[in-house]
Amino acid sequence: MTNESAHETGYSGADERGYFGPYGGAFVPETVVPALEELSRAFSEAMADPLFVEAYSTLLRDYVGRPSALYRADRLAAAVGLGAVYLKREDLNHTGAHKINNTLGQCLLAKRMGKQRVIAETGAGQHGVATATAAALLDLECVVFMGTEDIRRQSLNVYKMGLLGAEVVPVDDGTGTLADAVTAAMRHWVERVEDTFYVLGSALGPHPYPTIVREFQKMIGSESIAQLAERGVARPDAVVACVGGGSNAIGTFYPFLMHYGRDELPLLVGAEAAGKGIDSPLTGASIALGDPGVMHGFFSYLLQDERGNPLEAYSISAGLDYPGIGPEHAYLHDEGLVRYVPVTDSEAVAAFSQLCTLEGIIPAIESSHALALLPALAAELGPAAIVLLTVSGRGDKDIDIVKEAGL
Numbered sequence: 280m281t282n283e284s285a286h287e288t289g290y291s292g293a294d295e296r297g298y299f300g301p302y303g304g305a306f307v308p309e310t311v312v313p314a315l316e317e318l319s320r321a322f323s324e325a326m327a328d329p330l331f332v333e334a335y336s337t338l339l340r341d342y343v344g345r346p347s348a349l350y351r352a353d354r355l356a357a358a359v360g361l362g363a364v365y366l367k368r369e370d371l372n373h374t375g376a377h378k379i380n381n382t383l384g385q386c387l388l389a390k391r392m393g394k395q396r397v398i399a400e401t402g403a404g405q406h407g408v409a410t411a412t413a414a415a416l417l418d419l420e421c422v423v424f425m426g427t428e429d430i431r432r433q434s435l436n437v438y439k440m441g442l443l444g445a446e447v448v449p450v451d452d453g454t455g456t457l458a459d460a461v462t463a464a465m466r467h468w469v470e471r472v473e474d475t476f477y478v479l480g481s482a483l484g485p486h487p488y489p490t491i492v493r494e495f496q497k498m499i500g501s502e503s504i505a506q507l508a509e510r511g512v513a514r515p516d517a518v519v520a521c522v523g524g525g526s527n528a529i530g531t532f533y534p535f536l537m538h539y540g541r542d543e544l545p546l547l548v549g550a551e552a553a554g555k556g557i558d559s560p561l562t563g564a565s566i567a568l569g570d571p572g573v574m575h576g577f578f579s580y581l582l583q584d585e586r587g588n589p590l591e592a593y594s595i596s597a598g599l600d601y602p603g604i605g606p607e608h609a610y611l612h613d614e615g616l617v618r619y620v621p622v623t624d625s626e627a628v629a630a631f632s633q634l635c636t637l638e639g640i641i642p643a644i645e646s647s648h649a650l651a652l653l654p655a656l657a658a659e660l661g662p663a664a665i666v667l668l669t670v671s672g673r674g675d676k677d678i679d680i681v682k683e684a685g686l
């Protein structure tokens with residue numbers, strides 16, 4: 280399943296060494312190489328095993344609530360000047376976002392590999408909670424690495440992880456935020472690879488993680504294609520998702536890249552976090568402002584200083600403030616198959632407010648970055664255009680943040 284055959288777009292995913300063009304790979308200490316190879320093998324075998332696929336699909340249906348709804352948001356479409364806007368409602372999943380799709384898949388894989396212990400990194404705590412949830416369900420010991428600054432800012436999620444039976448390990452290095460937590464989790468994994476499975480939270484990290492995470496998120500796009508067809512939409516004009524590390528976006532885009540030829544491919548658009556603006560140091564726009572480099576075990580666009588040290592990313596949204604982007608997105612950008620557009624904090628907050636008042640849906644501030652692109656898409660594609668947009672999560676966690684931003 281990892282070696283998809285090339286389609287008419289000419290797109291075929293990673294090669295055997297985990298490269299998407301020049302991006303990706305596995306830049307890891309020697310001691311981790313066998314663990315990554317074991318993981319690749321176990322993943323391929325699992326995806327080819329009907330019992331594993333059945334166990335995963337059953338949990339997605341009965342525990343997560345899939346397929347998630349596809350909702351035609353007519354008041355929103357009228358307000359932004361589009362023919363139709365279809366919202367793919369990942370916010371309705373158990374735990375309120377797309378992350379559970381991936382953590383359930385990886386925790387099932389951990390069990391199959393005979394590991395009794397999972398570790399994860401988390402920034403805002405969303406991936407930590409999703410991992411702790413899957414670990415509780417599947418009776419796995421769970422340890423989550425989290426920066427001390429993030430622990431302070433995200434006390435509710437820290438408390439939730441405790442309720443779910445996970446241990447949160449504070450990481451005091453660097454700025455005490457996500458990038459430091461990833462480094463600490465990887466360092467720990469090197470020491471405990473025998474009995475420990477690393478549940479990675481986005482479509483990045485060393486090969487095979489970017490491909491594994493995509494495969495555990497690609498139901499977002501494939502369900503959408505089927506649900507659109509049921510409504511008589513053979514092809515939307517554009518497909519939009521927000522991009523942090525890139526998991527909900529690649530899960531949305533990948534089935535479109537496989538399903539349509541290059542000539543009919545909808546305009547695929549990823550919204551990345553511009554923070555206070557791409558001319559400001561307070562930004563998270565890795566594609567717009569980054570340069571290729573290595574961080575956390577993979578080669579991709581990164582925000583870095585002149586000496587190649589990663590810069591701290593900033594965004595109003597904790598889920599988008601990572602200084603890099605998954606390698607598959609870097610490749611899709613270079614190939615011109617996906618367009619990446621920076622969206623500022625204030626544009627995202629305005630779009631957040633608009634969805635609340637027009638549709639009665641409180642979206643995650645991450646997802647609001649995607650929503651903010653709709654008016655420009657209407658101007659470009661015209662008033663009859665049909666747009667699919669992934670609402671990656673619900674906004675309950677962001678109420679204090681938008682309140683502070685003046686809503």
Ligand SMILES: *Cc1c(COP(=O)(O)O)cnc(C)c1O
Pocket residue numbers: 376377378405406480481482521522523524525526527528598599643645646671672673
């Ligand atoms: C974590 C998160 C994101 C960003 O992660 P991706 O891997 O880029 O999808 C986006 N939206 C929500 C709601 C999140 O929790």
